[in-house]
Amino acid sequence: MSVSDFLSKVALHKEYNAFIQIDEIDLNKRFENICDGPLKGELVAVKDNICVEGLNLTCASKMLDGFKVPYSATVIQKLEKAGAIIAGKTNLDEFAMGSSNEFSYFGPAFNSVDKSRVAGGSSGGSTVAVGCGLVDYALGSDTGGSVRQPASFNGVVGLKPSYGRVSRYGLVAFASSFDQIGPITKTVEQSAKILGVIAGHDPLDATSMDVPVPDYVANLKRPASEFTIGIPKEYFGEGIQPEVEEAVRKTIINMETAGAKIIEVSLPHTEYGIAVYYIISSAEASSNLARYDGVRYGFRGSDESMDEMFRQTRAKGFGSEVKRRIMLGTYVLSSGYYDSFYGQAQKVRRIIKEDYLNVFKKVDAIITPTTPTTAFKSGEKLTDPMAMYLNDIYTVSANLVGIPAMSLPVGNDKNGLPIGCQIMAPSFKEETIFQLGTLIEGFQK
Amino acid sequence: MQYEVVIGLEIHAQLKTESKVFCGCKTIYGNSPNSQTCPICLGMPGTLPVLNEKVIEFAAKAGLALECKIRLNSRTARKNYFYPDLSKGYQISQYDEPMCEFGKIEIFSGEDRAKVLGITRIHIEEDSGKSVHGFGDKTAVDFNRCGTGLIEIVSEPDMRSPEEARAYLVKLKQILEYLEVSDCNMEEGSLRVDANISLRPFGQKELGTKTEMKNMNSFRAVEKALYSEIERQGKVLDNGGEIQQVTMLWNENLNQARVMRTKEDAHDYRYFPEPDLLPIEITEGYLADIKSQLPELPDAKMRRFSADYKLGKEAISTLVLDKNWSAWFEEVVQAGSDPVEASKWVTVEVLRVIKERLISIDEFPISPLKLSQLIKEIEKDSISKQAGKKVFDHMLDDHSDVSLIIEKLGLKQVSDTRNLEVIIRDIKEKYSTEVSRFQNGESKLLGFFMGQVMKESQGKANPKIIAPLIQKIIGD
Secondary structure (H helix, E strand, C coil): CCHHHHHHHHHHCHHHCCEEECCHHHHHHHHHCCCCCCCCCCEEEEECCECCCCCECCCCCHHHCCCECCCCCHHHHHHHHCCCEEEEEECCCHHHCCCCCCCCCCCCCECCCCCCEECCCCCHHHHHHHHCCCCCEEEEEECCCCCHHHHHHHCCEEEECCCCCECCCCECCCCCCCCEEEEEECCHHHHHHHHHHHECCCCCCCCCCCCCCCCCHHHCCCCHHHCEEEEEHHHHCCCCCHHHHHHHHHHHHHHHHCCCEEEEECCCCHHHHHHHHHHHHHHHHHHHHHHCCCCCCCCCCCCCCHHHHHHHHHHHHCCHHHHHHHHHHHHHHCCCCCHHHHHHHHHHHHHHHHHHHHHCCCCCEEEEECCCCCCCECCCCCCCHHHHHHCCCCCHHHHHHCCCEEEEEEEECCCCCEEEEEEECCCCCHHHHHHHHHHHHHHHC | CCEEEEEEEEEEEECCCCECCCCCCECCCCCCCCCCCCCCCCCCCCCCCCCCHHHHHHHHHHHHHCCCEECCEECCEEEECCCCCCCCCEEEECCCCCCEEEEEEEEEECCCEEEEEEEEEEEEEECCCEEEEEECCEEEEECCCCCCEEEEEEECCCECCHHHHHHHHHHHHHHHHHHCCCCCCCCCCCEEEEEEEEEEECCCCCCCCCEEEEEECCHHHHHHHHHHHHHHHHHHHHCCCCCCCEEEEEECCCCEEEEEEEHHHCCCCCCEECCCCCCEECCHHHHHHHHHHCCCCHHHHHHHHHHHHCCCHHHHHHHHHCHHHHHHHHHHHHCCCCHHHHHHHHHHHHHHHHHHHCCCHHHCCCCHHHHHHHHHHHHCCCCCHHHHHHHHHHHCCCCCCHHHHHHHCCCCCECCHHHHHHHHHHHHHHCHHHHHHHHCCCCCHHHHHHHHHHHHCCCCECHHHHHHHHHHHCCC
């Protein structure tokens, strides 16, 4: 693809609003300076909460509109070194907070399969860019499902790696103990290829682990008979769209037919996941977002006085969903409330982790739906934050526990909307996910 | 009414690690504003902290020197508050799991009585930047200091007077300087002291309501501020009033404090574990290693100076005050000087000069070896003590050999009795009245004659020789 091919393709899909920024001059330079490597000449769209030197970093917020970041994230440096071309910055929910991409200062991104529906979020723009075929693949970030849920809604492959697998340096923090950068691709093999490039220890991220990175692509094929797969009954309960359940069950049957051992397992504390997730992630966010104060960069709301600067900057610079989370997070950390909210949530987080560790003693992986429903209509859940939050019910656990999880397409509902199936594996066992994903891709053909 | 004074101190000591605690920026004091910054310490979006291991080492050193229990597992925590010089909107500190706890320190104050004070905790944290005023109605921020490693040392409320507080500070500073973990310079802000003060009737167990005093920039200011606050609280209590729990700022120029904030607007810092950093894990082996590297600390040095050198208390405490002073003194002794003589020279003459010239002992122009040579010349009686001081002053600017300087100044002591006898006989003739009074038993006139001999010999006469000579020639 040339620069002009890419730009005309993007122009054709302008109404999807996948991109926040494409800098033609920057792009031309990138096309002229391609490194030799496994991703040579491939176009990657980057969620606009990941730093790329020379490009703006907005996080889809008025707060950072026009802010040019002076450095690149570790993942960007790795991609560039591997030959990839950074295509531009994609749309997201402001500061990655949202499940529909409707909370963006630059307007919503729309579903690549059905424009009247939401892209999903928060990595909506990246997913739509891949879904529409504008780029070879994209990077998203996943804090509670932000890569997997939009991947599911757009019929593409989205991976959230194990916590500590990929450096977070240069990813704008939302909830530090959950955030991971992950690839959004058309195929499982591409996902494996990108993870191979971006994974590994980074001295700039103390939480990135020094665990060897296997050759994921070389090890994609493994017979189903070598796997034991757990099906958690808690993931097929109330509120699930029948077609979603049907498609995932069919995948499980295919897997069994292919020789895998399927067992029902129980993750008894799943129902607390959403509450725990929203307490801890909001607490961390309330602190992570404190740096946007108008002093050093980005938007400044007032020059009146110190207090007015802080107040106006944050009142005018943040959108409503971000403010909601900051207030929630501030509340749960406040003295007198800490123990009953934040402290309690951490305890339950450990219990949920125990659940998973116990199940992984018996199984190699867990298969579930990615979301209870397919992509919903734009605006449908905007005024009901709880309904919006419940969208993450199947995805948050992987973030709470720190395990890898992938969503990949397993069919469509009667409206032709993609259905996603989620594979979860123990920490640093992305290999298992890619192997099972490859098998599932085979069933679709 | 008389009240018992209760004081506890919180000290922030800047660690003199080469780089900051969470990034690679330098920590040099006084460089041009914002020249020692990077995306990490400026709190740019997407950046992450990485802990400088030197900071752990320095904190462990301080903890061991203050006899703390050191946690093998401790955690960092975020302290959240908004201020323009706090780049991330939170300070990375430690909260419920500090590195060091339950320490102690021994002080001498007032009547020379030793007293042991408790150290509640020592934790590591990062410094903030500095707000710089004086741009009209605008304020600028310098982030050079932001992210410099600190240890906060919190004492138990064990001090009972401003003197004790001062003695605690002196001792603590001394220890931190011995460990070479901090410069402890209050004027440059590398040592900061906050004091908590309360009063209670003697005999009462519960503590009274405390106030916190900040912004003292010298130990003297700490003492003054404490006295002022004790007086203020005493008056309030005497009038039947209640102490309000407030934080006060000391104003050195006005010699008074003003209320900075009341309890109502105290911050809720919303501490929670820092998710960007792993827990700090250290091993017993690591601690043993650090312990073996600790330098000799002031208390041990004092005991050794007393046992080995038989020095007086005052000389010891002066020499030990600064590790470099005592090391310099020991070099003089090792070069062959009598320890007591050497201690007198160092504590009186050497320290006088370095204080006058505002230099450190390392910059002192006379080497320990040369001073010891001078001391030896005096011991040998080749010059008088008085002449020795002249030679010393000369040596400050003249780096020639000691003997050369003595000769140059013509101060070599005359011990040749024949010359001296001539001088004494001349004096005997000149002062006949005094001579007869001396011969009639007015023995205190010996001093007068000695003075005359010294004068005639231009100070070169050896007093040990002239005294018997005077007795012999004039006395009969």
